[in-house]
Amino acid sequence: MYSLNVRDHFMIAHSFRGEVFGPAQRLHGATYVVDATFRREDLDADGLVVDIGLAGTTLKAVLEDLNFRNLDDETEFTGQNTTTEFLARTIFERLVAAIRDGRLGDGARGLQRVNVTLHESHVAWASFEGSV
Amino acid sequence: MYSLNVRDHFMIAHSFRGEVFGPAQRLHGATYVVDATFRREDLDADGLVVDIGLAGTTLKAVLEDLNFRNLDDETEFTGQNTTTEFLARTIFERLVAAIRDGRLGDGARGLQRVNVTLHESHVAWASFEGSV
Amino acid sequence: MYSLNVRDHFMIAHSFRGEVFGPAQRLHGATYVVDATFRREDLDADGLVVDIGLAGTTLKAVLEDLNFRNLDDETEFTGQNTTTEFLARTIFERLVAAIRDGRLGDGARGLQRVNVTLHESHVAWASFEGSV
């Protein structure tokens, strides 16, 4: 299996509801450094996992929709705790949609799996990996 | 598959027996920076892989039993080379026991896999991953 | 010159006022991974720059006052853009006050300089360094 990873980041405010979250029930925020990893068994006709330029610009576009926002105010997340693991899956789904829409190029239609990891500090991260 | 990782560290002395270990047969030591990664297919009722606070305190408790010790003097390791890969599995087993004992909370009973990685320098690490 | 560094982190929400800040004028947030570096020409009577245990617990206490908060709501910062460089100086001043109050131990009274660096992503950080 081949993998290719690109990294970027976004910065948001949010709060959580539920006693399990302790002080994180208060409005706070996070920088998420994001690793998007694309996987496939065989390379495309150009000998690539994916065009790394398109992978980077697509990841940046997906993160721009979240960047510098208070996620508590975003209607798409109403009633949802925007935990790191939830956001990893959200970004995964948007990258998979981009692959299917051809935004990562025709070669990218051969991608088989995507992993999205959100590093929230030097000691904690969460990820979601699934099939395209 | 969702994953969530917490990081901590411990510092021990030990020595190895066997020619394959070369100068590491002498009493020496190591800092191990430990990544404990918890995995499951679906999130718990709180929308989490595991309560990250409990994950962190449980990892710290497991490492405290080893921290600032000479592993050559610990009776539980008598006759055992405490290699990085062996210690990764030891910590894995103790985390799995903690999950089963409910020390990571009821939601954590849905955890399916755990990975424990011990970074012993900027160029070497070992890990063990298995089912809960 | 000897230096000793301890690392911790905190997570906050805030917004900025002024066109120079662009989209960061919206309420957003950040994880700051904080390096607190203590410096002196000569070691203390115990052969230390500072008791690393006290250094770590003092840094954690200073960061706890900021952690999981919306800085826009904190009266101490009213009318102030809480930029990374401003927060680096704020934490510097609180650590210097702790040194003077003896919270880092008697040996720490010999500390001469402190550097506080706030890493806000994998590509950006800011710091403040000054005399005790």
Next chain:
Amino acid sequence: MYSLNVRDHFMIAHSFRGEVFGPAQRLHGATYVVDATFRREDLDADGLVVDIGLAGTTLKAVLEDLNFRNLDDETEFTGQNTTTEFLARTIFERLVAAIRDGRLGDGARGLQRVNVTLHESHVAWASFEGSV
């Protein structure tokens, strides 16, 4: 599954052919920081994944054949774009050959999988993982 990783690096020049590569069609170069990860279900008779000393010297020997070279001039790569993903597989195959030749020791014959990751910057890496 146990894993053990050793890290080293090499520095090469090369160019790519094909419009998808944009400015990388010009002769340029890269530092590749290489992680070679060896995996197996059970440890060998010495309680190891692999002799870490032999793993490190074998990785260094494999990288030395590429180090400080212009890959465009190497006949083994004629007509081949030496992308990061291609080089990851090339190094994987050479490590697998070394395992089969006994260069990592008799215990290493029990290795089941190898992963080779090439970090080309702070934001991009590619890897290949396969069976021995």
Next chain:
Amino acid sequence: MYSLNVRDHFMIAHSFRGEVFGPAQRLHGATYVVDATFRREDLDADGLVVDIGLAGTTLKAVLEDLNFRNLDDETEFTGQNTTTEFLARTIFERLVAAIRDGRLGDGARGLQRVNVTLHESHVAWASFEGSV
């Protein structure tokens, strides 16, 4: 003293002349991960060391002039070994010129020192620091 750092990278080919360089006399290449650090005693009118957006785009522009090139073919470097330390100073001088030209904004005219660090692998880096 306040500091603010932005990070980016570039990838080049080059060779060195002189026996001291050993195998690096052959045409090879490198990825340089670049940290540009801006320093001043007091913040500007916006409470900043420098507009981080302009700092990042200026650094990227400076690196674009070098990126994906064979430095042996660049007439500005004729007869010059483009060592990591030399390149650090070259980028330093171009950033200082940008500051003086106002490309980092009016506030940046108060910058006092700049440090440029080029990381060439996980084990080596070089830097140049000087006054603006």
Next chain:
Amino acid sequence: MYSLNVRDHFMIAHSFRGEVFGPAQRLHGATYVVDATFRREDLDADGLVVDIGLAGTTLKAVLEDLNFRNLDDETEFTGQNTTTEFLARTIFERLVAAIRDGRLGDGARGLQRVNVTLHESHVAWASFEGSV
């Protein structure tokens, strides 16, 4: 001022005497990842801070004298707490001696300052910097 850094590591056992050290009074150990930074105002005749090959082999030789040892048994450290800050200075002095002995080459006689940083975990490091 130009700087050039090389990184290596060593692994030792030791214990500390004094209540301030708490559980670290027990025999334990550490991996120290070591950054040796060489500084000078002007480059040597080859356009270098120092021959990076000689810098790396000299650092490795200095660390080999400590590597895989129990520092409590080394007569040179009798009655001395081998704290991270003390070890940073010890390695600094040995590197300065090597410079003066010509082991880093004739060009290295122009070196003006050396910094030695010992990273003992992902959250703590200590350093010593002084003139040659």
